[in-house]
Amino acid sequence: xxVRITRRTAAAGLAAAxxxxxxxxARAQGVYPPPGQTIKVVVPFVAGGTTDITGRVVADxxxxxxxxxxxxxNVPGAxxxxxxxRVAKGPADGTVLVVVTxxxxxxxxxxxxxxxxxxKDVTPISQVINVPNLLCVRNSLPVNNVAELIAYAxxxxxKLNYASSGVGTSIHLSAELFKRMTGVEMAHVVYRGSPxxxxxLIGGAVDLMFDNIPTCVNLAREGKIRALGVTTSKRxxxxxxxxxxxxxVPGYDxxxxxxxxxxSGVPQAIKDMIERDVRALSQDKAVKxxxxxxxxxxxxxxxxxxxxxxxxERERWGKIITELKIKAD
Numbered sequence: 507x508x509v510r511i512t513r514r515t516a517a518a519g520l521a522a523a524x525x526x527x528x529x530x531x532a533r534a535q536g537v538y539p540p541p542g543q544t545i546k547v548v549v550p551f552v553a554g555g556t557t558d559i560t561g562r563v564v565a566d567x568x569x570x571x572x573x574x575x576x577x578x579x580n581v582p583g584a585x586x587x588x589x590x591x592r593v594a595k596g597p598a599d600g601t602v603l604v605v606v607t608x609x610x611x612x613x614x615x616x617x618x619x620x621x622x623x624x625x626k627d628v629t630p631i632s633q634v635i636n637v638p639n640l641l642c643v644r645n646s647l648p649v650n651n652v653a654e655l656i657a658y659a660x661x662x663x664x665k666l667n668y669a670s671s672g673v674g675t676s677i678h679l680s681a682e683l684f685k686r687m688t689g690v691e692m693a694h695v696v697y698r699g700s701p702x703x704x705x706x707l708i709g710g711a712v713d714l715m716f717d718n719i720p721t722c723v724n725l726a727r728e729g730k731i732r733a734l735g736v737t738t739s740k741r742x743x744x745x746x747x748x749x750x751x752x753x754x755v756p757g758y759d760x761x762x763x764x765x766x767x768x769x770s771g772v773p774q775a776i777k778d779m780i781e782r783d784v785r786a787l788s789q790d791k792a793v794k795x796x797x798x799x800x801x802x803x804x805x806x807x808x809x810x811x812x813x814x815x816x817x818x819e820r821e822r823w824g825k826i827i828t829e830l831k832i833k834a835d
Contacts (some may be wrong), residue, residue, distance in 0.1 A: 510671035538600055538776050544575045547766075548604045551591025552582045560634055560764040561605040563796065565761035567787040582698060585609055587621055594627035598771030600780065606630055606767040606812075608676045611819040613770040614832040615827040616674045625820075626770060629777060632784040633765035635797055638736040639680045640722055641751060642706055643714040645732055651689035652735050653755040655714070659690035660713060660763045663799055664819040667693040667701035669712040673834040676762040679823060680716035680737045687755050707731055707770055716763050719745065737761065745801035761821075765805075765812055781809050 538543055545568070549561040558580065564578040579718050581589035586609035593604040596811035609622050622628070625674050641652070651657045659666050668677035673696055685692060696699070698702035700721045706712050715722070715736060723745060735751040736742055739759040752758045768777060785792055788806030789823050797804055 521760040530803060538779060539572055540573050540700070542574065543601060544577055545569075545572075545600075546579055547600045548589045548593050548602060549578060549580045550582065550586035550605065550607065551671070552581050553579065554701040554721070555699050556637060556762065557586075557605050557607055557764060558718045559720055562676060562829070563793060564603075564766060564784065564787065565569050565607075567790065567793060571783055571787065571789065577617075580609055584621075585613055585616070585672050587617065587815055588600060588800050590624070590628060591621040593767070594622035594769055598731060598773075600772050600776040602769065603631075603780070604628065604767050605742070606633075606765045606783065606816075608762055608819060608823075609674065610767070612674055612679070612705065612823045612827060613834070614820075614823045616832055618833075618835055627810065628767045629770045629772065630776060630816055631764055631766045631768055631781045631809050632699075632788065632809040633666045633812045634784065634788050635802045636805050637762040637802055638719050638738040638745075639677060639716040639760060640715065640719040640736055640748060640761055640801075641680075641716050641734045642707065642722055642724065642726055642731045643682075643734060644710045645730070646710055647713055647732070649734070650732070652749070652751055655734060656688050656690055656754070659688075659692065664693075665735045666690070666713045669697055669707055669715040671700045671703060671717075672695055674762060674827075674832065675719065677716050679826070679832075682832065683758065683760055683826065684716070684751070685757055686826075686830065708818045720797070720802050723801045731795070742801055742803070744803060745799045763805075763815070765807070777809065793826075795811075800820040801807050 513582050547561045547565045549558050551557040560577050565578050569576040580716040593602055596602045613835055614624050649658050668681045700717055725731050733748055735749045737760040739749050739752050785806040794804050
């Protein structure tokens with residue numbers, strides 16, 4: 507699904523916000539992007555989730571900064587591999603960007619064959635947000651905190667299930683890490699994205715979910731589902747009302763991240779410009795405030811910092827995935 511975003515189009519409610527000083531700078535040397543050139547942002551998951559929100563926020567802001575139209579295209583499938591492959595093998599001229607997700611760090615350990623090289627074919631440009639997952643349960647489940655959930659699961663072995671947006675997503679791995687560290691058993695119910703999974707969680711068709719906090723926090727605050735804790739090692743500064751799971755399960759830590767990447771063959775001068783402006787928009791007050799309403803903090807890292815972070819995540823999760831023998835094919 508592709509949605510055209512221009513200066514007149516709002517992405518995630520940001521169009522009405524004033525452009526911060528300095529964000530309307532002219533195109534670098536009048537070369538990139540070419541006047542009138544449409545820039546595509548590939549979102550490797552379905553519309554409505556955190557990946558999609560990130561892509562639309564970035565597309566809207568860059569469209570305003572560069573005064574060129576943007577198109578957001580959702581290319582879900584194979585745990586983000588389809589969308590990432592399209593970008594990796596697409597034009598290396600800066601006209602195609604991709605929302606980088608944790609899958610860039612973990613898919614190579616879960617698929618026997620990758621359609622592209624995640625370490626060589628995609629260059630991470632800048633991490634836009636760092637995202638806790640939020641452990642939520644259906645309202646009818648008789649638990650009110652993490653300790654009670656663990657006790658209930660152990661008292662009712664094999665009865666609980668959990669939803670995820672796909673095999674190998676941070677949502678899936680957060681649950682598997684929780685199982686490993688607590689000794690509970692839960693069945694995995696796989697969905698094509700968070701929105702349909704949340705619908706079933708609200709309806710009581712599934713028991714719980716470790717969802718990205720932007721797509722579930724308002725549902726929790728509205729009382730449609732019950733939130734028990736965040737997956738990061740400490741409480742979120744923008745959602746401190748939710749305890750860290752690590753307060754009950756010492757050492758537990760799982761984080762989602764979302765940023766922008768490009769095909770590795772893009773000229774360095776263009777990479778530098780994209781990095782500069784993505785970092786700038788990540789620190790823009792309107793963007794920070796928008797993400798704060800979703801309990802998310804912006805990052806705005808450099809390409810080097812983002813690449814190092816992904817390498818760390820690749821090493822960390824690679825060991826866990828291998829030990830647990832998690833496979834997506």
